[in-house]
Amino acid sequence: MASYKYVGDRGILVEFSAEISRxxxxxxxxxxxxxxKEELQGVEEIIPTYRSLLIFFDPLSTDRKEIxxxxxxxxxxxxxMTFPDPRIVEIPVKYGGxxxxxxxxxxxxxxxxxDEVIDIHTGGEYRVYMLGFTxxxxxxxxxxxxIATPRLDSPREKIARGSVGIxxxxxxxxxxxxxxxxxxxxxxxxDLFSADREEPFLLQVGDILHFVSITEDRYREIRERVxxxxxxxxxx
Amino acid sequence: MxxxxxxxxxxxxxxxxxxxxxxxxxxxxxxxxxxxFSFRTANLLVGNCAGTAVLEFTLEGxxxxxxxxxxxxxxxxxxxxxxxxxxxxxxQSIYVSAxxxxxxxxxxxxxxGYIAFKGGIDVEEKMGSRSTYLKGEMGGFKGRKLQKGxxxxxxxxxxxxxxxxxxxxxxxxxxYTGHADTGxxxxxxxxxxxxxxxxxxxxxxxxxxxxxDRMGYRLEGxxxxxxxxxxxxxxxxxxPPGAVQVPGHEKPIIMMADRQTTGGYPKIATVIxxxxxxxxxxxxxxxxxxxxxxxxxxxxxLEKREQILDEIREKKFKLKDDRFFRINVRDENFFVRVEExxx
Numbered sequence: 001m002a003s004y005k006y007v008g009d010r011g012i013l014v015e016f017s018a019e020i021s022r023x024x025x026x027x028x029x030x031x032x033x034x035x036x037k038e039e040l041q042g043v044e045e046i047i048p049t050y051r052s053l054l055i056f057f058d059p060l061s062t063d064r065k066e067i068x069x070x071x072x073x074x075x076x077x078x079x080x081m082t083f084p085d086p087r088i089v090e091i092p093v094k095y096g097g098x099x100x101x102x103x104x105x106x107x108x109x110x111x112x113x114x115d116e117v118i119d120i121h122t123g124g125e126y127r128v129y130m131l132g133f134t135x136x137x138x139x140x141x142x143x144x145x146x147i148a149t150p151r152l153d154s155p156r157e158k159i160a161r162g163s164v165g166i167x168x169x170x171x172x173x174x175x176x177x178x179x180x181x182x183x184x185x186x187x188x189x190x191d192l193f194s195a196d197r198e199e200p201f202l203l204q205v206g207d208i209l210h211f212v213s214i215t216e217d218r219y220r221e222i223r224e225r226v227x228x229x230x231x232x233x234x235x236x
Numbered sequence: 237m238x239x240x241x242x243x244x245x246x247x248x249x250x251x252x253x254x255x256x257x258x259x260x261x262x263x264x265x266x267x268x269x270x271x272x273f274s275f276r277t278a279n280l281l282v283g284n285c286a287g288t289a290v291l292e293f294t295l296e297g298x299x300x301x302x303x304x305x306x307x308x309x310x311x312x313x314x315x316x317x318x319x320x321x322x323x324x325x326x327x328q329s330i331y332v333s334a335x336x337x338x339x340x341x342x343x344x345x346x347x348x349g350y351i352a353f354k355g356g357i358d359v360e361e362k363m364g365s366r367s368t369y370l371k372g373e374m375g376g377f378k379g380r381k382l383q384k385g386x387x388x389x390x391x392x393x394x395x396x397x398x399x400x401x402x403x404x405x406x407x408x409x410x411x412y413t414g415h416a417d418t419g420x421x422x423x424x425x426x427x428x429x430x431x432x433x434x435x436x437x438x439x440x441x442x443x444x445x446x447x448x449d450r451m452g453y454r455l456e457g458x459x460x461x462x463x464x465x466x467x468x469x470x471x472x473x474x475x476p477p478g479a480v481q482v483p484g485h486e487k488p489i490i491m492m493a494d495r496q497t498t499g500g501y502p503k504i505a506t507v508i509x510x511x512x513x514x515x516x517x518x519x520x521x522x523x524x525x526x527x528x529x530x531x532x533x534x535x536x537x538l539e540k541r542e543q544i545l546d547e548i549r550e551k552k553f554k555l556k557d558d559r560f561f562r563i564n565v566r567d568e569n570f571f572v573r574v575e576e577x578x579x
Contacts, residue, residue, distance in 0.1 A: 195374050
């Protein structure tokens with residue numbers, strides 16, 4: 001059962017169960033999809049997260065109780081609704097070397113060879129549970145514990161954008177260059193965020209990511225094509 | 237030139253509009269004007285559409301040359317703006333002729349001010365908004381605060397006959413006393429705090445620390461106790477404007493315009509919409525207290541506020557008693573205000 005709360009005078013929080021799981025996040029994606037498609041009058045914006053949605057409404061053009069009951073009725077029937085399957089997005093990554101300076105550490109910390117870390121990392125299926133922290137940053141679930149590695153003791157001052165890292169049992173991608181303490185194992189030539197693109201953000205909640213290992217030459221080639229807006233990301 | 241040239245930028249002057257909408261789901265902060273009442277009033281006074289880009293300045297306003305005829309309005313904290321060395325009033329529309337020098341000066345009461353130009357500030361729209369998002373270095377003027385020498389393109393030229401004198405009556409001008417009585421709706425995670433923790437929050441007085449910016453205000457004051465050790469974290473969820481989050485250090489942080497969109501700290505309460513502008517006007521060292529209000533009351537206050545803005549939009553507040561003249565003496569422009577006074 002979901003719970004419903006007003007948040008301030010212009011928000012509604014819908015919470016499904018208090019756990020992080022694909023099943024719960026799938027409900028979030030479903031309700032988000034339904035609300036976006038129906039464009040309920042007065043709904044301004046929705047922030048879908050691990051197990052909840054924060055729905056902003058305009059209290060001057062709509063009645064909060066009406067919006068609440070509209071949202072409730074859709075959330076209650078979410079199990080019976082059908083919506084499109086999650087997208088599968090292929091993320092090319094150049095692992096190791098200057099692109100992933102901590103690959104060696106992640107390998108030795110887990111008593112593995114570098115290639116084994118790459119195999120495990122590319123072998124997984126990663127769900128985008130939510131986006132937040134910085135523009136376009138995906139919170140991913142599904143990394144194997146075999147390559148879990150603690151964060152750096154002191155964060156790096158600057159991490160290149162596109163860097164793929166590990167922090168504890170999580171993996172993530174930095175959409176912008178920023179400071180950070182994740183162990184960097186590689187870098188993708190894709191832009192997760194580009195303000196000037198028609199669709200500024202590559203990823204959305206519910207996407208399934210597959211990492212694919214590429215060579216340095218391929219990295220450069222894709223990077224050039226991304227820069228000249230001549231690269232199509234594989235999305236199924 | 238259809239521009240305003242910045243002679244002195246002030247410590248933090250940025251281009252802002254009503255904020256970047258629709259991208260919070262991707263982790264993009266909303267940004268936009270901190271004090272939405274002053275922002276909207278400024279636009280209404282010059283006859284702009286809602287959400288037109290303005291300048292927001294902090295603590296000290298800019299000095300600039302307006303290079304074309306324009307209509308402006310200055311709102312927000314209590315500044316002492318001068319046009320060609322003559323003091324001009326805030327909270328009303330003013331006709332400015334090409335070549336005029338506008339000096340905003342520093343703030344007395346309050347913290348932030350706004351200048352709206354008729355036609356707005358013409359910077360490129362990024363993702364549907366002209367607001368500057370400082371941390372992301374995007375939007376507004378080159379994604380940054382203004383610097384000396386910047387040339388800001390202004391919207392269309394204003395004509396003298398377009399000038400309809402409008403002002404906000406004194407009784408509606410917000411008073412900044414250095415203390416904000418702030419209405420809040422409890423939750424969404426008030427159950428992460430002990431009963432006495434919630435009581436402390438509602439009874440205590442909190443002081444704005446120096447860690448207060450467009451992202452959020454860290455407050456100093458009585459500690460707000462979490463229910464237990466696990467209660468200082470939640471599964472990350474969305475953060476609305478005005479969310480009061482309380483991390484493990486048990487001191488509240490109010491989340492403002494440039495806040496991150498999601499976070500893992502429990503939120504004890506949310507500031508009601510009509511009281512957010514007042515918080516945006518608090519300086520470090522000033523105080524606030526939180527009062528629980530009902531949703532019904534918050535809605536009433538919001539509707540009342542909207543009515544004032546509607547009245548400005550309908551130009552119900554024309555200047556009647558005061559007259560303004562621009563006179564030219566030896567090629568110098570002077571701005572003269574003639575006030576009708578009772579004997």
